[in-house]
Amino acid sequence: MKYDYDLLVVGSGPGGHRAAIAAAKLGHRVAIVDRRQMLGGVCINTGTIPSKTLREAVLYLTGMHQRDLYGASYRVKDEITIADLTARTQHVIGRETQVVRNQLLRNHVTLYSGDASFVDPHTIKVEGADHHTISAHRIVLAPGTEPARPDNVEFDDVNVVDSDGILDLQRVPGTMVVVGAGVIGIEYASMFAALGTRVTVVDARPSMLDFCDAEIVESLRFHLRDLSVTFRFGETVERVERSTHGTITTLGSGKRIPADTVMYSAGRQGATAALALENAGLEADRRGRIAVDQHFRTAVPHIYAVGDVIGFPALAATSMEQGRLAAMHAMGEQPGGITPLQPIGIYTIPEISYVGKSEDELTGESVPYETGLSRYRELARGQIVGDSYGMLKLLVHSVDRTLLGVHVFGTGATDLVHIGQAVMGCGGTVDYLVDTVFNYPTLSEAYKVAALDATNKLRALSRFEEIAG
Numbered sequence: 001m002k003y004d005y006d007l008l009v010v011g012s013g014p015g016g017h018r019a020a021i022a023a024a025k026l027g028h029r030v031a032i033v034d035r036r037q038m039l040g041g042v043c044i045n046t047g048t049i050p051s052k053t054l055r056e057a058v059l060y061l062t063g064m065h066q067r068d069l070y071g072a073s074y075r076v077k078d079e080i081t082i083a084d085l086t087a088r089t090q091h092v093i094g095r096e097t098q099v100v101r102n103q104l105l106r107n108h109v110t111l112y113s114g115d116a117s118f119v120d121p122h123t124i125k126v127e128g129a130d131h132h133t134i135s136a137h138r139i140v141l142a143p144g145t146e147p148a149r150p151d152n153v154e155f156d157d158v159n160v161v162d163s164d165g166i167l168d169l170q171r172v173p174g175t176m177v178v179v180g181a182g183v184i185g186i187e188y189a190s191m192f193a194a195l196g197t198r199v200t201v202v203d204a205r206p207s208m209l210d211f212c213d214a215e216i217v218e219s220l221r222f223h224l225r226d227l228s229v230t231f232r233f234g235e236t237v238e239r240v241e242r243s244t245h246g247t248i249t250t251l252g253s254g255k256r257i258p259a260d261t262v263m264y265s266a267g268r269q270g271a272t273a274a275l276a277l278e279n280a281g282l283e284a285d286r287r288g289r290i291a292v293d294q295h296f297r298t299a300v301p302h303i304y305a306v307g308d309v310i311g312f313p314a315l316a317a318t319s320m321e322q323g324r325l326a327a328m329h330a331m332g333e334q335p336g337g338i339t340p341l342q343p344i345g346i347y348t349i350p351e352i353s354y355v356g357k358s359e360d361e362l363t364g365e366s367v368p369y370e371t372g373l374s375r376y377r378e379l380a381r382g383q384i385v386g387d388s389y390g391m392l393k394l395l396v397h398s399v400d401r402t403l404l405g406v407h408v409f410g411t412g413a414t415d416l417v418h419i420g421q422a423v424m425g426c427g428g429t430v431d432y433l434v435d436t437v438f439n440y441p442t443l444s445e446a447y448k449v450a451a452l453d454a455t456n457k458l459r460a461l462s463r464f465e466e467i468a469g
Helices: 016-023 040-046 048-062 065-068 082-106 184-193 214-226 316-330 360-363 380-385 413-425 430-435 445-468
Strands: 005-010 030-034 110-113 115-120 123-127 131-141 143-145 159-163 177-178 198-202 230-233 237-243 245-251 256-259 263-264 268-270 303-305 345-346 352-356 369-375 392-396 405-408
Touching: 005 016, 005 316, 016 030, 016 040, 016 082, 016 131, 016 245, 016 316, 030 131, 040 237, 040 303, 048 065, 048 082, 082 110, 131 214, 131 316, 177 184, 177 245, 177 256, 184 198, 184 214, 184 245, 198 256, 214 230, 214 352, 214 360, 214 392, 214 405, 245 263, 303 316, 345 413, 352 413, 360 369, 360 405, 369 445, 392 445, 405 413, 413 445, 430 445
Parallel strands: 005 030, 005 131, 030 110, 131 303, 159 263, 177 198, 177 263, 198 230
Antiparallel strands: 115 123, 123 131, 143 268, 237 245, 245 256, 345 352, 352 405, 369 392, 392 405
């Protein structure tokens, strides 16, 4: 049978974008479809890019990084408005959207704008300004996700918003309740706290970011408390009432929290409801996610799925690689798998990033290790940039001295972590970092300081064992 395209991609976010380009570079006929005004997907329009741009605007306008030098009251601008924040956000979104469009067109990928749904396993209907019915030999689904909205909460997108609606606030709230202490909730909590908003974080779990290193998370909690963030862990939200004066959030324990704004960050669900998956012989789980195998194939072998819609880790960086690998496999290539050594970045203020194992994981696996710690306040560059709280921790195998984990908290954490990732990926030991010359003054020197700390501890252990032996 002759098809319109060799590959049709639904969704132009990181996974779909990379899938389309990978197949096009192999010489295949490729098309991509996404909802109107959503080129670049959730990542560019409502998720990763706008939230990280907002964070950058907050850091600049509040002058937070300079307060150790110029005083706690230092600010670049006394009164920061939503317009100040969104101006930078809209600029970056516009530029990134154009980059995606140019890359797709340069690789001769046909663009369709509209809502996609299956007619049959090989055919997609696109409904938008124009209507199209497109057939393809292979299909990659990358529709992304949307915020989950609890049924017992009445969202008005003014006082009660989700993690997408937070970007459309008309003013910086004086007080805010953030429901959900996951990555997105804590990121926004830290941003608004930096702006001077009094934030209360509510979560039914006993702690936040429990997949991160406990020492790093405690450092973040300390810093957020210093910004007047209140934490209510082990609490559930019974109801949210709205009035002309704002909101009242009632917790299961009976506590009532008044606030100008309530932001729900109760997870995300796959944007699959409108795809008519049943017409393709597919189904999604209760959270809209699609199951795939190690090659990202769904239960229908010629249909693949990548990105947030397949669940964990739901990161833009991994989605890109999933899209590339899925398209190559769909086109008959034999690509390798995704490396298990994937960095995690959390764009709180200050930011967190790590790669490899945590102390709890190593302890649970009975792996002998030692820690090496460096604090930014000990580095000349830390003093220069005004970061007195940052830290970098190495986890080193006590026997073969290989790096088992790198955990960074503070300025540039999401960039710095890649040095450790490269060393770990090449099987390097802590001795490599001890012997390496880093530029001075830089934050990268933290690796050498932490490596020296770890080797000093290992040397002390070795001496003790020699004496005891």
